[in-house]
Amino acid sequence: MNIGEIAKRAGVSRSTVSYALSGKRPVAAATARRINEVIAELGYRPNASARALAEGRTRTLGLVIPPASRRLTDVQLGFVATVVEEAAANDLDVLLSPSGADHDRSFERIVTGRRVDGVILMEILLDDPRVARLERGALPFVSIGHVEHPGRSWWVDVDYAGLVRRCVHHLADLGHRQVVLINRSTELVAAGYGPALRATAGFQEAAAQRGMTARTVCCADEPAAGLSCFEEIRTRWPGVTAAVTINEAALPGLQRALHNAGLVVPRDFSITGVIADRLAEEFHPPLTAADVPAAQMARIAVELLIERITDPSATPRHALLQPVISLRSSTGANLS
């Protein structure tokens, strides 16, 4: 069943059916009613491929996600879910593409097959080959996260360096002198993952400014690593009284390690960092932390992308969000 069938049964031309559907040309009320009746009766829906071919746009966005092998964090999940919802709210579909590993074919298919009107990239490296790839092409894209030298590109990000800096100042104000940054995994740092490197920079900068002793450790994205990581910290640097972390997945292990060591938070040890609000609330005690506004970031990304698609010559825009640090119960004065 196609538009011709509808036209025949409604006694009009195919163009009239098309215009009745799109509203791009006025159609007599009676004609429109007849057409809509036939459409409803037959349950007709225009063929998306044909429409895309004729219109030159697919009404679909591409979303490039990290490979399944690497577990998604809560924040990343929030990105995916919200991108899909926000796209749906704009009557756009979302095509998923796993990147990395051996998924280059999939990425290339999305990027070059004109399957999508634009692409959202996440998990951005300071020097990201996918960003470079997209910049060579003409396909509109927006990244959640930004490369080291964003130039005239479109992106939305959270100011990791600034947030970590503020966490450190907060700890300094509470009298802490020796602090540690519990970072994401060694692999991510080695790969040049933006948030991990910017967190390190902000951490060391602020600690130096306040004359604090600053230690940093990488920690795999899983609870077990959080546990062993904290044990290592206690062994190597017993004088450390507070930690800043951006590693959500390690939190349960961290909590267990604190408990095992007989440390009460925040009396004996303070913890803060950049963490999804949901996870910060679940910690015991709830974490004083900068909440990553994942849903907001995803919404902005979709908005920016739609804007860029709609007006290809629009001036590049970006948003660097600076969420506040929510004071909960995991930081206290240094009593040692």
Place this chain on the structure above:
Amino acid sequence: MNIGEIAKRAGVSRSTVSYALSGKRPVAAATARRINEVIAELGYRPNASARALAEGRTRTLGLVIPPASRRLTDVQLGFVATVVEEAAANDLDVLLSPSGADHDRSFERIVTGRRVDGVILMEILLDDPRVARLERGALPFVSIGHVEHPGRSWWVDVDYAGLVRRCVHHLADLGHRQVVLINRSTELVAAGYGPALRATAGFQEAAAQRGMTARTVCCADEPAAGLSCFEEIRTRWPGVTAAVTINEAALPGLQRALHNAGLVVPRDFSITGVIADRLAEEFHPPLTAADVPAAQMARIAVELLIERITDPSATPRHALLQPVISLRSSTGANLS
């Protein structure tokens, strides 16, 4: 740039370029080489919409996911990630569609716009309107989970009733006389969510068979609910010595409640259930539980769907997986 441009530059017809690309007709080696050179030089990729229109298939699968408002569990996440990977391995793209809430437009678009060659449904209710909707149409689909009366449909599922039954027998063998089922949320049960209802049935059946006292509670999908839920259990039924759960999200709260109550697992209280292996391992002590093979289920779903798409007249197939219960450290003899 299109196939005609390639044809012109290679000095052949468009059909020859097409056949060189698809391999559906032999092409002289020299001709093929010339064509491939031009293609490589110009970075040509066929337009996916045009191809889909001409071929009558989109090389895309639809995946209907729960709305973002409802947090995805670890198992569900595993489904999404693996479906995408497995599809990519077959050179298929995945179009996401949020269902439920006010996302009917999105679902209808996927189902009726011929945007996809087939659909994978997850989070199936015993009486699922989406399954009913798809069964009225001609679009191939496979569900992860199955309705109460699956008839001649295609699906893959885990035998929740059987697994929970075995958990109960395991506890009975250890001497437990009063057990509780910590189910998913009241809303999910009310909506007729298959696993929640089948777990209840299996639980009560096995408990009755072994002459045990069986209690059941619904618990929202979040840590805080797990905590309050367990406190309620202790208050209302102090004689309960073991719990079976299928609620992954409640586990951290459950763990905290046990700790708060001064209960040591498994000495004072036993816990088992149906839980993603990763989460079972993270519990302290690691949970004796039936591991939901999420990745395997997703792979089977994609396989079945491809089979159904390839041969629309194929005999319906389904798979009811019966994973073993992994003996870890959270169940012990009833010492009370």
Place this chain on the structure above:
DNA sequence: CTGAAAGCGCTTACAG
């Protein structure tokens, strides 16, 4: 081994 042409199902100037 290759080409000319019809056809997939839409949209949209062009005409009236």
Place this chain on the structure above:
DNA sequence: CTGAAAGCGCTTACAG
């Protein structure tokens, strides 16, 4: 207010 026709970029019988 409406229709006939061209065109989007492919694939694939039909011919040779």
